[in-house]
Amino acid sequence: MTENFNEIQKRILELKKEKKALILAHNYQILDIQEIADFVGDSLQLARKSEEPNGYEMIIFAGVKFMAEMAAILSPTIPVYIPDPAALCPLAAYLDAEKTRAKKKEYPGVPVVVYVNTTAEAKSEADMICTSGSAVEVVESMGVDRVIFGPDSNLADYVRTHTNVEIIDLDPDGLCYVHARFKTEMLDELKKKYPDSLAIAHPECPLEVQQVSDMVGSTGMMANTVAETDAKVVLIATELGMVQQLQKRHPDKTILPFFEDAICRQMKKHTLEKILDVLENKPEENLVTVPEEYVPHIRKILEAMNKLKGQGPAAKVSVETT
Ligand code: SF4
Numbered sequence: 001m002t003e004n005f006n007e008i009q010k011r012i013l014e015l016k017k018e019k020k021a022l023i024l025a026h027n028y029q030i031l032d033i034q035e036i037a038d039f040v041g042d043s044l045q046l047a048r049k050s051e052e053p054n055g056y057e058m059i060i061f062a063g064v065k066f067m068a069e070m071a072a073i074l075s076p077t078i079p080v081y082i083p084d085p086a087a088l089c090p091l092a093a094y095l096d097a098e099k100t101r102a103k104k105k106e107y108p109g110v111p112v113v114v115y116v117n118t119t120a121e122a123k124s125e126a127d128m129i130c131t132s133g134s135a136v137e138v139v140e141s142m143g144v145d146r147v148i149f150g151p152d153s154n155l156a157d158y159v160r161t162h163t164n165v166e167i168i169d170l171d172p173d174g175l176c177y178v179h180a181r182f183k184t185e186m187l188d189e190l191k192k193k194y195p196d197s198l199a200i201a202h203p204e205c206p207l208e209v210q211q212v213s214d215m216v217g218s219t220g221m222m223a224n225t226v227a228e229t230d231a232k233v234v235l236i237a238t239e240l241g242m243v244q245q246l247q248k249r250h251p252d253k254t255i256l257p258f259f260e261d262a263i264c265r266q267m268k269k270h271t272l273e274k275i276l277d278v279l280e281n282k283p284e285e286n287l288v289t290v291p292e293e294y295v296p297h298i299r300k301i302l303e304a305m306n307k308l309k310g311q312g313p314a315a316k317v318s319v320e321t322t
Helices: 007-018 031-036 043-049 065-074 090-094 097-106 135-141 153-160 184-193 207-212 219-228 240-249 272-281 292-307
Strands: 021-026 039-041 058-062 112-115 128-130 146-150 166-169 198-201 233-237 254-257
Touching: 007 021, 007 031, 007 272, 021 031, 021 043, 031 240, 031 272, 039 043, 043 065, 043 292, 058 065, 058 272, 065 292, 097 112, 112 135, 128 135, 128 292, 135 146, 135 153, 146 153, 153 166, 153 207, 184 198, 184 207, 184 233, 198 207, 198 219, 219 240, 233 240, 240 254
Parallel strands: 021 039, 021 058, 112 128, 112 146, 146 166, 198 233, 233 254
Antiparallel strands: none
């Protein structure tokens, strides 16, 4: 089936096998990268795939840096490379450990749950960690009346509306610049044309967008919903890479974004050429490391999160050629 791949994809697929490399790609990657990946999924699904995968000698993680750091922590014996080390999530950069410490001082004894979209330093201050697909379950697993939660305040709103646990914002201004741009008016317009469509939104979207959507969930949950729905038209509020993946997987359905340029520029820093360079040269600057002092605690909370029920398995969308 290699005839469907371009030359650089074919070379990556050959080298991937030769070098025993596992390529993990986030749902927001360009389709060319999704096609050569071993697994494509959301951050929870990819974190699970990162736990000491058998038979591999290197992991290439096409996602933003904090995701690759999770893989490096969960798989300490296998080197993890990121195709472009400058792929940094601005939301993750937003929360520093000092802010977290100040909040803990303000609410002594209240546990802190951080979204995975945080730096290793901020995670080291947290009692537990969650992804968008596991946030409600993680918060409820704490067994307390209130938690400090952040940094994404829209995800905090989502959790607030799905649990009786009181949610104290770690940072009320923390937002994803891509998802914060979605508006209810975009859906109103689309619904005029497609009244029987199903609208799906990511919980990083503003609460009012969540409230007018038929389903709210992580990109992994979106994939399951689209696979199962009878709706012929599905409207999606998340980054464009996910929409393109769903369009490819479901040619029988009309799958439309709320708006066309919901693009995460950081996720899109990765290219096939950069992946090939990692496979050929293993550049030192692309090797992902986490300061040793943070590793034991973050590993403990990541493993605890991975043990929760969460959601279904990572989607396999690449065509098997090996
Ligand atoms: S889509 Fe938003 S939260 Fe996700 S990596 Fe990009 S900036 Fe960060």
